[in-house]
Amino acid sequence: MSSTWNNGGVKLSVFGESHGKGIGVVLDNIPAGQPIDFEKIKAFMARRAPGNDPTTTARKESDEPEIMSGIHNNKTTGAPICAVIRNSDTHSSDYSQMATLARPGHADYTGFLRYKGFNDVRGSGHFSGRLTAPLVFAGAICGQIIERLGVYVGAHLYSIMDVIDKPMNTVAITRDDILALRQKKFPVIDDQAGEKMREQILAAKHNADSVGAIIECCAVGMPAGIGSPMFDGLENTIASLIFGIPAVKGLEFGAGFGATKMFGSQNNDEFYVDDQGNILTETNYHGGILGGISSGMPISLKVALKPTSSIGIPQRTVNFVKRQNEEIIVKGRHDPCVAVRAVPVVESCVNIALLSQLIDQSALF
Amino acid sequence: MSSTWNNGGVKLSVFGESHGKGIGVVLDNIPAGQPIDFEKIKAFMARRAPGNDPTTTARKESDEPEIMSGIHNNKTTGAPICAVIRNSDTHSSDYSQMATLARPGHADYTGFLRYKGFNDVRGSGHFSGRLTAPLVFAGAICGQIIERLGVYVGAHLYSIMDVIDKPMNTVAITRDDILALRQKKFPVIDDQAGEKMREQILAAKHNADSVGAIIECCAVGMPAGIGSPMFDGLENTIASLIFGIPAVKGLEFGAGFGATKMFGSQNNDEFYVDDQGNILTETNYHGGILGGISSGMPISLKVALKPTSSIGIPQRTVNFVKRQNEEIIVKGRHDPCVAVRAVPVVESCVNIALLSQLIDQSALF
Amino acid sequence: MSSTWNNGGVKLSVFGESHGKGIGVVLDNIPAGQPIDFEKIKAFMARRAPGNDPTTTARKESDEPEIMSGIHNNKTTGAPICAVIRNSDTHSSDYSQMATLARPGHADYTGFLRYKGFNDVRGSGHFSGRLTAPLVFAGAICGQIIERLGVYVGAHLYSIMDVIDKPMNTVAITRDDILALRQKKFPVIDDQAGEKMREQILAAKHNADSVGAIIECCAVGMPAGIGSPMFDGLENTIASLIFGIPAVKGLEFGAGFGATKMFGSQNNDEFYVDDQGNILTETNYHGGILGGISSGMPISLKVALKPTSSIGIPQRTVNFVKRQNEEIIVKGRHDPCVAVRAVPVVESCVNIALLSQLIDQSALF
Amino acid sequence: MSSTWNNGGVKLSVFGESHGKGIGVVLDNIPAGQPIDFEKIKAFMARRAPGNDPTTTARKESDEPEIMSGIHNNKTTGAPICAVIRNSDTHSSDYSQMATLARPGHADYTGFLRYKGFNDVRGSGHFSGRLTAPLVFAGAICGQIIERLGVYVGAHLYSIMDVIDKPMNTVAITRDDILALRQKKFPVIDDQAGEKMREQILAAKHNADSVGAIIECCAVGMPAGIGSPMFDGLENTIASLIFGIPAVKGLEFGAGFGATKMFGSQNNDEFYVDDQGNILTETNYHGGILGGISSGMPISLKVALKPTSSIGIPQRTVNFVKRQNEEIIVKGRHDPCVAVRAVPVVESCVNIALLSQLIDQSALF
Secondary structure (H helix, E strand, C coil), rough: CEEEEECCCCCCEEEEEECCCEEEEECCCCCCCCCCHHHHHHHHCCCCCCCCCCCCCCCCCCCCCCEEEECCCCCCCCCCEEEEEEECCCHHHHHHHHCCCCCCCCCCHHHEEEEECCCCCCCHHHHCCHHHHHHHHHHHHHHHHHHCCCCCEEEEEEEEEEEECCCCCCCCCHECCCCCHHCCCCCCHHHHHHHHHHHHHHHHCCCCCEEEEEEEEEECCCCCCCCCCCCCCCHHHHHHHCCCCCCCCEEEEECCHHHHEEHHEEEEECECCCCCEEEEEEECCCCCEEECCECCCCCCEEEEECCCCCCCCCHHHHHHHHCCCECCCCCCCCCCHHHHHHHHHHHHHHHHHHHHHHHCCCCCC | CEECCCCCCCEEEEEEECCCEEEEEECCCCCCCEEEEEHHHHHHHHHHCCCCCCCCCCCCCCCCCCECEEECCCCCCCCCCEEECCCCCHHHHHHHHCCCCCCCCCCCCHHHHHCCCCCCCCHHHHHHHHHHHHHHHHHHHHHHHHHHCCCCEEEEEEEECCEEEECCCCCCCHHHHHHHHHHCCCCCCCCCCHHHHHHHHHHHHHHCCCCCCCCCEEECCCCCCCCCHHHHHHHHHHHHHHHHCCCCEEEEEEHHHHEEEEEEEHHHHCECCCCCCCCCCCCCCCCCCCCCCECCCCCEEEEEECCCCCCCCCCCEEEECEEEEEECCCCCCCCCCHHHHHHHHHHEEEEEHHHHHHHCCCCCC | CCCCEECCCCCEEEEEEECCCCCEEEEEECCCCCCHHHHHHHHHCCCCCCCCCCCCCCCCCCCCCCCEEEEEECCCCCEEEEEEEECCCCHHHHHHHCCCCCCCCCCHHHHHHHHHCCCCHHHHHHHHHHHHHHHHHHHHHHHHHHHHHCCEEEEEEEEEEECCCCCCCCCCCCCCHHHHHEEEEEECHHHHHHHHHHHHHHHHHHHCCCEEEEECCCCCCCCCCCEEEHCHHHHHHHHHHCCCCCCCCEEEEECHHHHHEEEEEHHCCCEEECCCCCEEEECCCCCCEEEEECCCEEEEEEEEECCCCCCCCEEEEEEECCEEEEEECCCCCCCCHHHHHHHHHHHHHHHHHHHHHHHHHCCCC | CCEEEEECEEEEEEECCCCCCCCEEEEECCCCCCCHHHHHHHHHHCCCCCCCCCCCCCCCCCCCEEEEEEEEECECCCCCCCEECCCCCCCHHHHHHCCCCCCCCHHHCCCCCCCCCCCCCHHHHCCCCCHHHHHHHHHHHHHHHHHCCCCCCEEEEEEEEEEECCCCCCCCCCCHHHHHCCCCCCCCHHHHHHHHHHHHHHHHHCCCEEECCCEEEECCCCCCCCCCHHHCCCHHHHHHHHCCCEEEEEEEEECCCHHHHCEHHCCCCCCCCCCCCCCCCCCCCCCCCCEECCCCEEEEEEEEEECCCCCCCCEEEEEECCCCCEEEECCCCCHHHHHHHHCCCCHHHHHHHHHHHHHHCCCCC
């Protein structure tokens, strides 16, 4: 298993299991002397924390990261940053089935094969969505650094089932639009759409069922010319992190799948020079990335998260040790829609990817 | 710039520029003693070659790879495999504008910034879709190796505009289905849908315009238990290659974005044990991957390719050296739909990713 | 800064600063199901701990690693293993000069430049020899795993100044020889030589001075055929870790520098087949590695460690902030010979390197 | 097998087998716009070429690299640089024994195990010293780039058997000293010592025997503050390349193994500020590297190369296929001392390592 990400300037190693002593992250190769605001980290992580809203799990996680290294006097020291979050409030008894019964949609069976039955299955172990907490810590650090360079990343719930939020304006979105989004308790642009989404989620919850969502994310202020063609492009780098979020099953940039319904003459974004001499595009179907390299337009992406796999409805499944058919009712307190809390996780992945590329490319030459 | 991929067992380095001496690939860490059938490589690469069909560019590329190293007596030696494809039939004069005028949808402007004007712009240089030829060579090698392990990868044009091919049966697809697809001159399952797609492409071509497409791909025979959670999952590994294909703007696994329109109770694939004791799922919305690890079900993915950026219609753009507004008509002979020739490129990325994971995980323990 | 090692099957990330909250390590991609004996880890780490002997610093470090993840029921789970060692018994006031005065032989000045003055200088921060504690934890884990495969690694003090221990028999050394060495309080083969070394160290200590040493290390039981030519050879892999030990200034394999005093006819190790059909060499000047690949003979190496840089004798130096000449007397309690405690650190690097190569090469094919 | 080096800013992939179609290298992530002087490359590579001197093999290699990509109009384009050197003048019949008889000191037996008998054994295949030709090409490119930043790297034969050249002045060596060395037909500082070395080599040759050597190398002009503690230090990075040179068995920095014969008070290099305000050290036992980071003093290292393994004297060995004892006389035309031609190879490794670190560390922050 490798939860080490080593895809550019930033190096990341996420560790932990849901019901072990603790979870955490090592974030390496971060420039020295970067001011870190712990209140901002706390606020950022709070957006991912459970229990904020009736639409999320009632499970409590204190999720207070303890900084082991790499930050001194509120500044990065240049040494690897390690943060540990201790586990608590665990109901291990809820999870006793997992060692033998495959919860549909979960990694119980595949994890059993991969780790020959030795993985810690309690609370899904290393597969748990809880592992996104240290990822969000890392994203909070990286976010503070890129914001001082003028790069701001924000995301919202784009859709849940057929309810669609007001889309981001991928041509004209501003830093202030992003800052406003962060204040929202429920992460949508249009609160009325948000209210309908909450109804969808609560209806699913009432039925012991769950829903997925599409999250839309934009980054503004990314300087043009950052990235690379082929395997180290912005898209590859972002994708290699985004698909590390459990439940993600799709990712698109700019017009994405929608581009396949347009002619080239529609999808091509025409360039123009504005009054200040800036080179811009009229539309932004390319999502701010051409040839793997930032164009200076907002970077835009959408992420598809499947419905929470843990549902309270009886499902057919197998005992993978005895290899026999069974029925399962998944117990425990679960988010009826993991996407609500995944919004800052998506932002974190983009923060990390963009900082990584910026560090990588600040050329001496 | 980094066109080196180093994401697991297989190491890959793609080099070349469209109008330089040659393009090619180094494929490292391939096990020794693997038989290589050069006729099969040739047949595989021919599927990507231009000029096969009126829907593709009339441009000719001989694309004969010369093996420099790593294969001896038709077997891999264990040393890095290098193949070089010499460039020929180039019309450099067609491309003289690129040094100053940004073709909409292309990387002319972003490449200019990234490489400070020193990149070889002729024929799009290192950004050219021509660089997928060595990628397909690498995919052909990796494909032959995984096929001896029983893993077969096939893809088809899933849709062009509103025309949809018969979808792959992601639950019951067989090796024979995949082998049948490879024989198709136009890569679709339903030839009638194919005929309509060809009409769409030719209509776009007639208008000097272009169209995109969705490519669907499946892998059968992948053993269960291969992959990892978080950053080295099958999804991340595949994504890090797929987004290396120029024109790709979206990627989804299994139900993908469609999963966001289902309840958990619909999207969860229920497990069952069949008569032979195999553990299978009734449906395959998870695309054969759970927690980044193969489940034993067919691996399924869809890739969105935008319409060809090169179109013959006048477009507004900028001279990025003088920073002034201009108009451009892109000359040259171009595919009205790059996706037709991209089908084996998608297969190649999946071949490489799966071999890489298989090598990585063949545990001593 | 990057303290992430990603050079093969094993991934390693060391974090921490001498006087921060804690230090530790993440060890990733370790196979699941490996039994871990905590008493053995403790015993292994105790060999590096200070205060065991009058020749080492009087400073106390409890160095009790807390396992955060990756081990459950005394077996590896396959998830990243994280261990944290909390810092204690720190005398921060001893180190106040370091922010401006360069201790000769230390990284105060180079660290100041590298981290622009933001590095945590207390106790040398991330440059501290204390960071070898988590490295030894990682080495203890890897050592237990390779020992179950029959590979045993042992080291001793080969020389201090002109005192030379009995050399290892690099042709015929056995597992039992290595196990016997581990029992030694002072890590030498010949206790009389050891007594003379201790005298040398204590004499240097008495003079407020220090001495270096050569450490010799052997691995027995490494299967033949593991490694690679060029950049992933056993020598490169071992070197990339060994030069991570502070104070190491030299490394040689087999006859090493001595090979330059021999003719080819002397230095070439002649092969022979023994009665059991084993292929062996008469001598072992190649140090068990040919073309980067293990030959089946014991792997042998020597490591040169410079004298402890911290000495109590006045030295000329500079204030690198004011850029003026100064004199310094380095305070604090220091080992007069860091090499004594470095013996298990060298073993740890070799343990990690060998496991990494073994994991990497366990081919599916 | 992995001949891909991916240890920092520069990415390197060396390919080829001695008697295949060709050998070469891909050098990736090189900044765009760097002027490349092909005459200088030719001159640099000529220093490694055989047949220059009676002390080297009479074998001829034209070794003309053909640039496939990455250089246009004599400037780097930012795309991967690929150079191919075609093989010629091969006497495959000389090498027929290698498939079964282990030449002592060679990788025939270990390569057979590693590649299960499928490696191309002709001329040692991928293990051949000939593979250093593309490494020297890469080193020539990197050298030209760092020289424009003021960093000059030079090496000489420090010793052959008991004959010692005048050592480099590791405190006061200048760019001009290095440029003067490059003009030498036989790479020594003191031509009289050189004459004695040549006698040693020719005497060994006369006896159908061989000798090794120590190569000393210095880099001047490296800015202070480049490198990292632990695993990405200058020493680790240089070591990971140097141990890729066949025949290298030892490496030391600064005083190296000699440091173990000094007290700390002798080995510590005292700092001082000179009249211009530069921070320097009186001596340079640290070899220009403290804590893995450059100090601004010349970087100095020594490399031990074993005697050429191919000798014309009968040696006992084994047939590793039949597992029986045999005698061997190694045929073919060989260098009696590979170190003579290895001098620019050592320089190349240092050039690549230093450029890699410089690219890596040119911080945005």
